[in-house]
Amino acid sequence: MRKLSTRRRHPMALLALLALALLLTGAAYAAVAPEPATAEASPASEIDAGRQLFVVGCASCHGLNAEGITTAGTDGKAGNYGPSLIGVGAAAVGFQMETGRMPMAQTAPQAPRKANEYTQEEIDQIAAYVASLAPGPARPSDDDLNWQDVDPEGISKGGEFFRTNCTACHNSVGAGGALPSGRYAPTLKNVDAIHIYEAMLTGPQQMPVFSDEVLTPEDKRNIIAYVKTVQQQGNAGGIGGGGLGPVVDGVFAWILGIGGLSLFAVWIGMHGTRSKKR
Known part of the structure; x- marks a missing residue:
């Protein structure tokens, strides 16, 4: 015990304790840290074909290397004509292009869903090119969608x-x-x-x-x-009103219900029995 107590007072004891603490902290982080993302590996021919399609149909907004294009905004601040696609992954390409949101028909606050302009093979090739630029979310597997x-x-x-x-x-x-x-x-x-x-x-x-x-x-x-x-699921109560919630249900009640009763009351007043004084 005397020997251990003497060692604890050694000038290097504090540094050794600090090094041990750092080593244990690093080991604990390595055990629980998520695996680093890696860019998806696709055949070079598919990536090259995707780049050719990208240059023709996407580069005018997103840049030749998918780095995005910045423009001057109306208020003098820099704005985005087309955002960077580096790191968005194949999942973003699949969603935007298979739903027809990209390429956009015209500049608007939001890209609406519309008919698809590319074949599935072309979309897969563009997704392979974008995914090869940097690590990003991959498309979900069949098990994820089951x-x-x-x-x-x-x-x-x-x-x-x-x-x-x-x-x-x-x-x-x-x-x-x-x-x-x-x-x-x-x-x-x-x-x-x-x-x-x-x-x-x-x-x-x-x-x-x-x-x-x-x-x-x-x-x-x-x-x-x-x-x-x-x-x-069906509408067991009859008219579902589009499932838009109680506010819309209330609007239906006022317009159709109260409005209909009001019109009926006016009709009664106009076509009721009239009496004349002699």
């Missing part, structure tokens, strides 16, 4: 996640809604599962990004299962 096998408990969890994170913009049943500055949250009706997944993964337009660290692939699959299950 929402049909989600059990009722998973659907319930998906509903909780959806109501907490999505209903403020997309409505409680995914019917969509208006947002400021001419933007809107699109309806999720008849949207493919892969595009719902990729939207959560990449955060297109004003939508926040829900990475796998925020919502796991299982959570995303549960959310998709909830949205699809709700959309397949």
Whole structure:
């Protein structure tokens, strides 16, 4: 014990203790840290074909090397004509191009969904090129999209996640809604599962990004299962009003209900029995 106590008073003891603490901290971080992202590896021929398509159809907005194009804004501040695509991954390309949002027909606050202008092979080639530029979100696998096998408990969890994170913009049943500055949250009706997944993964337009660290692939699959299950349900009460919520239901009640009664009262007043004084 005397020998150990003497060693503790040695001038190098503090440095040795600090080095040991740093070593243990580094080892603990290495054990729990997520794996670094890597760019997707695709055949060189597919990447080259994707670059050729990109130069023709995308470079005018996003730059020859997908670095983006910056322009002067109307208020004197720098604005984005086309954002950089470095690091957005194949998932962003798949979502934007398969839904027809890209290329945009005209500059607008938001890119609307429209008919697709590229074949699936061409989209895959452009996605391979963009994915080769830098690490980014990959397209989901078939297991990630297998929402049909989600059990009722998973659907319930998906509903909780959806109501907490999505209903403020997309409505409680995914019917969509208006947002400021001419933007809107699109309806999720008849949207493919892969595009719902990729939207959560990449955060297109004003939508926040829900990475796998925020919502796991299982959570995303549960959310998709909830949205699809709700959309397949009928309206047991009759007219559903589009599922847009109590405000719209109230508008229907006032316009059709109170308005109809008011018109009926006016009609009665105009066609009722009239009496004349002699």
